[in-house]
Amino acid sequence: MNLLLKLLPLALFAALAGFLAKGLTLDPAELPSPLIDKPAPGIVVAQLPRSPDQSIDDEFNSEALRGQVWVLNVWASWCGPCVQEHPYLVSLAQQRDLPLVGLNYKDQPGDAQQWLARLGDPFTYLLDDRRGDVGLDWGVYGVPETFIIDHQGRVRYKHVGPVDEAALLEQLIPIIDDLQKEAG
Amino acid sequence: MRFSSLTLIVALLAGLHAPHWAAAADELVAFDDPDQRQMYYALLKEYRCLKCQNQNLADSNASLAGDLRREIRDQILAGKGQSDIDEYLVARYGEFVLYRPRFGGKTAVLWIAPFALLIIALGGMVLMVRHRKQAMGEGVRIVQAESQEQLNARLEKAKRLLED
Numbered sequence: 001m002n003l004l005l006k007l008l009p010l011a012l013f014a015a016l017a018g019f020l021a022k023g024l025t026l027d028p029a030e031l032p033s034p035l036i037d038k039p040a041p042g043i044v045v046a047q048l049p050r051s052p053d054q055s056i057d058d059e060f061n062s063e064a065l066r067g068q069v070w071v072l073n074v075w076a077s078w079c080g081p082c083v084q085e086h087p088y089l090v091s092l093a094q095q096r097d098l099p100l101v102g103l104n105y106k107d108q109p110g111d112a113q114q115w116l117a118r119l120g121d122p123f124t125y126l127l128d129d130r131r132g133d134v135g136l137d138w139g140v141y142g143v144p145e146t147f148i149i150d151h152q153g154r155v156r157y158k159h160v161g162p163v164d165e166a167a168l169l170e171q172l173i174p175i176i177d178d179l180q181k182e183a184g
Numbered sequence: 185m186r187f188s189s190l191t192l193i194v195a196l197l198a199g200l201h202a203p204h205w206a207a208a209a210d211e212l213v214a215f216d217d218p219d220q221r222q223m224y225y226a227l228l229k230e231y232r233c234l235k236c237q238n239q240n241l242a243d244s245n246a247s248l249a250g251d252l253r254r255e256i257r258d259q260i261l262a263g264k265g266q267s268d269i270d271e272y273l274v275a276r277y278g279e280f281v282l283y284r285p286r287f288g289g290k291t292a293v294l295w296i297a298p299f300a301l302l303i304i305a306l307g308g309m310v311l312m313v314r315h316r317k318q319a320m321g322e323g324v325r326i327v328q329a330e331s332q333e334q335l336n337a338r339l340e341k342a343k344r345l346l347e348d
Contacts, residue, residue, distance in 0.1 A: 035276075131251075132248075135251075136252070139277045142234075
């Protein structure tokens with residue numbers, strides 16, 4: 001009993017040190033999204049043409065993607081890390097057959113078009129969110145952000161910050177494969 | 185020269201003390217109702233800017249904070265109350281957006297832990313004090329239990345020691 005009592009402070013210290021050590025490995029900028037496993041906010045928004053002389057009359061409606069697993073990538077031409085991430089999105093579009101929706105967030109259409117012409121365009125749909133309203137609905141707080149939505153229209157995964165090789169191969173692709181299997 | 189540099193310092197210090205919501209002042213915020221206006225500025229201090237996590241929405245210059253200010257203003261103008269706006273923000277950004285998280289589920293530990301620790305600490309202290317009192321009481325009883333002769337013998341011994 002006495003020995004236990006004497007060891008108590010040591011045990012408390014070990015527990016505290018454990019929590020602090022865990023805290024060191026966490027990134028405070030990465031917040032858990034409350035959207036995970038919840039129905040994805042609906043998107044009804046104008047599409048951005050791929051070049052200035054083109055025009056798209058149809059609005060994009062996310063309801064049209066129900067029944068499919070799809071990816072939403074929030075990006076902007078003013079966003080530095082998006083350049084870093086871009087090759088991996090291009091690679092994702094080549095490796096997997098699914099709608100890759102690019103949400104052009106708080107950007108100028110001309111800048112966005114030039115940016116895609118320069119770096120390549122992996123997007124199935126390109127959406128115009130000039131005012132950032134769609135971004136607000138999806139709880140976007142740092143660009144780039146990448147969401148995976150399942151065939152029932154629920155958000156299943158969110159990646160904050162640029163997708164790198166590890167994130168693509170160890171997170172995005174395995175999750176997409178699982179969800180596509182789930183969808184049957 | 186001396187005077188003008190002093191004025192400069194005073195001016196700079198005064199600048200540091202400008203109202204914190206000065207960042208929000210670059211937007212045109214029109215409220216006809218003074219209550220709504222007051223609510224707007226009060227609420228901006230209750231929400232965290234997700235982009236720069238140690239600033240509130242009033243302080244932050246991030247463009248996300250600007251969007252959220254606009255959204256909050258629109259909701260206030262539409263007659264929404266604080267709980268509606270809390271709900272709107274929490275649904276999108278999680279409980280973390282509130283500087284004073286609501287009680288429930290995930291935040292229960294946050295609210296309860298400090299009081300639980302206080303109670304544990306107080307309980308431990310009471311136990312320790314009681315334990316010590318008991319030990320002291322026993323000591324007194326041992327002394328009382330000694331017979332008069334034993335006490336006299338001790339007294340003699342002490343005297344002898346002092347004489348040496």
